Amino acid sequence: MFDTDKIIELCRKGDRSAQKELYERFSPKLFAVCLRYSKNRMEAEDYLHEGFMKIFAKIDQFKQQGPLEAWMRRIMVNTILEAFRKNSRMPTTDETRIPADLADEENEENDLHEHTDINEVLQLIEELPEKYRIVLNLYVLEDFSHEEIARQLGISVGTSKSNLSRARQWLKKRLGKEKKDKITQLW
Amino acid sequence: MVKISEIESLYKSHSENLEATPPAHVWEQLETSLNVAQKQKKFLLFWQIASAAVVAALVIVGGHYFMNETSTSHTLVDSTSSYSTEKDADSSLQHKSTPATELQEKSVSNESIYNENTADVMYTAMAVAGINDMETADKQNPRPVQENIPLLKHRPEQKFFATPKTEVRKLIAHSNIDTWKDRFNVNQSMPAESGNRAPLKVQVGGTLSPTYSFRHTSGPQNSVMATASNGSFDERAMMAAGGGLHVNVEMRKNWSVESGLRFARLGQDVHTPVRSERVYALNSDQASYANLSIKSLSLNNTMGEIKQHQPPTRSESDNAYFGASPGTMLVDFRTDNQQTSGQIEQMIDYIEVPVTLRYYLINRDMKLSLAAGVSTNWLIGNNAYVIENSNRQNIGETAGISSMSWSSHAGVAFSLPLYGSFSLRLEPRVNYFLSDINENYPGRFRPYSFGIFSGIQYTFGE
Numbered sequence: 071m072f073d074t075d076k077i078i079e080l081c082r083k084g085d086r087s088a089q090k091e092l093y094e095r096f097s098p099k100l101f102a103v104c105l106r107y108s109k110n111r112m113e114a115e116d117y118l119h120e121g122f123m124k125i126f127a128k129i130d131q132f133k134q135q136g137p138l139e140a141w142m143r144r145i146m147v148n149t150i151l152e153a154f155r156k157n158s159r160m161p162t163t164d165e166t167r168i169p170a171d172l173a174d175e176e177n178e179e180n181d182l183h184e185h186t187d188i189n190e191v192l193q194l195i196e197e198l199p200e201k202y203r204i205v206l207n208l209y210v211l212e213d214f215s216h217e218e219i220a221r222q223l224g225i226s227v228g229t230s231k232s233n234l235s236r237a238r239q240w241l242k243k244r245l246g247k248e249k250k251d252k253i254t255q256l257w
Numbered sequence: 258m259v260k261i262s263e264i265e266s267l268y269k270s271h272s273e274n275l276e277a278t279p280p281a282h283v284w285e286q287l288e289t290s291l292n293v294a295q296k297q298k299k300f301l302l303f304w305q306i307a308s309a310a311v312v313a314a315l316v317i318v319g320g321h322y323f324m325n326e327t328s329t330s331h332t333l334v335d336s337t338s339s340y341s342t343e344k345d346a347d348s349s350l351q352h353k354s355t356p357a358t359e360l361q362e363k364s365v366s367n368e369s370i371y372n373e374n375t376a377d378v379m380y381t382a383m384a385v386a387g388i389n390d391m392e393t394a395d396k397q398n399p400r401p402v403q404e405n406i407p408l409l410k411h412r413p414e415q416k417f418f419a420t421p422k423t424e425v426r427k428l429i430a431h432s433n434i435d436t437w438k439d440r441f442n443v444n445q446s447m448p449a450e451s452g453n454r455a456p457l458k459v460q461v462g463g464t465l466s467p468t469y470s471f472r473h474t475s476g477p478q479n480s481v482m483a484t485a486s487n488g489s490f491d492e493r494a495m496m497a498a499g500g501g502l503h504v505n506v507e508m509r510k511n512w513s514v515e516s517g518l519r520f521a522r523l524g525q526d527v528h529t530p531v532r533s534e535r536v537y538a539l540n541s542d543q544a545s546y547a548n549l550s551i552k553s554l555s556l557n558n559t560m561g562e563i564k565q566h567q568p569p570t571r572s573e574s575d576n577a578y579f580g581a582s583p584g585t586m587l588v589d590f591r592t593d594n595q596q597t598s599g600q601i602e603q604m605i606d607y608i609e610v611p612v613t614l615r616y617y618l619i620n621r622d623m624k625l626s627l628a629a630g631v632s633t634n635w636l637i638g639n640n641a642y643v644i645e646n647s648n649r650q651n652i653g654e655t656a657g658i659s660s661m662s663w664s665s666h667a668g669v670a671f672s673l674p675l676y677g678s679f680s681l682r683l684e685p686r687v688n689y690f691l692s693d694i695n696e697n698y699p700g701r702f703r704p705y706s707f708g709i710f711s712g713i714q715y716t717f718g719e
Contacts, residue, residue, distance in 0.1 A: 084295065090284065090288075093284055093287065097278075097279050097283075098276035101277045102272070102277040105277055106272070118279055122287055123290055123294070126291065188271050191267065210269050211273075238261050241264070242261060
């Protein structure tokens, strides 16, 4: 068992056992990242494979100025976005049809229950249409700005904003509906 | 009440700690890819070294040639006459003890032998020619001799290094040897000029050809057929293109060695049935239908299994799916099946470094030669395409293709002079792989190719 610095040093030399150690340490978290952006597990496995190939190829460029995990995660996300661009899986939405009231919805209160179950939220996010889910994940989980999302996905800033708004609207609608269904069941 | 932003924070904090263990085969595939990448890195290093070596060889060969070329006018006679000048000069000088000795002493001690005493230099020349008793005559009348040897001018940059023997050579080199022979009846027992080492001939050129590529198969074919999901396929030869640069060095009479760099594309066309399935599903929630189109075809054949870049995808109407609520009741379902024919192109690209031995049956202006040799083949491309309804799509690569393979080649080359040192070369050539190209299926697939390579070459040293 090596410490992280030693692993990085050995990985730079192409040491296979160090590469395996690095993979075993970080693949569970990175696979979870891949799953969030994938349609199915097979696709996520491909992203993980490609992402780690890039990580091993670029490990020389890691300057140890920040956490290794964040650096690897960034490469993984960029790999996924690159695949989206290659396969023309860009999330698009007709901006002209964005409802006017979506703009200020971030501050809008929802009639959600105080104790919203995280599993319900995860379930619903998983069911989100892909074009909404990608933008929501990049904005919320990766802390991407709309400008960055637009640049990475090759879409306009307006499309990014509208997709995020629609994702939120979709979530609110479903979360509200889930709550009503539960109340109906109690009756 | 909860804001949506709080839901998002909850989602973020939960996701940061989320873990999912990937299946074990992901690491195995990753390890295989890392091995391939490592080999490619080594190949890149080899490529750089090989390129540097080829450039260095060209510089050395070119330098050698040009040195020969530039020194020919000075040393042609010099070298051919060296036998007589050294031997005869020595013996003659010994016979003519007084002047020759004086001359030697002068030439060593006196720096200004050229400009101060031209006649002494002439003694040396005469001594070489085996002339006796010329001392007095020449000393008395040196002027005409000096006029007959106009190149014997003052050359201060050479006088420090001048020795009697080198001066003798220079004298002879700058004189008309035939005149000397005729006039003084010199016994020219030296080897003839034609008996010397022939100037090195180097041909540098490039050739291109359309190539016919197919394979020799061996080993169990049934296993391949069994794994093919659609039962049968038809493998056919592929037409591609190849070519490269060559450097041919004529080593001895009628023999030469050739090397260079070539691009070679090999592979096959596979015609296989394509099963198209179309699924319609109607849901009650939005009164819309989902439309799935699934196409399947065999990706396994004698060359190997095609590994797709992306997992199989399906086209679907996202309105129906994404708009539908979970648990929507399926009210109608219908499936259409049809079978069409599809084509897969499996291509592997190599950079070939050949070493070829060539024997010239005819070695004149027009040349006819037989060639045979071996090559190392470095994989630079591996692609599989599906062609259907005039659409060509890159779907992946053939798994397990070795990054380096060995092949043999043989050919017959015709070379016709064009202009100056340029010539046209035409060479029908066959190429057959000696090693397995697919590590997963040893011995099952050995490609061969045929092409008529034509191009231009330039000859140095003619």
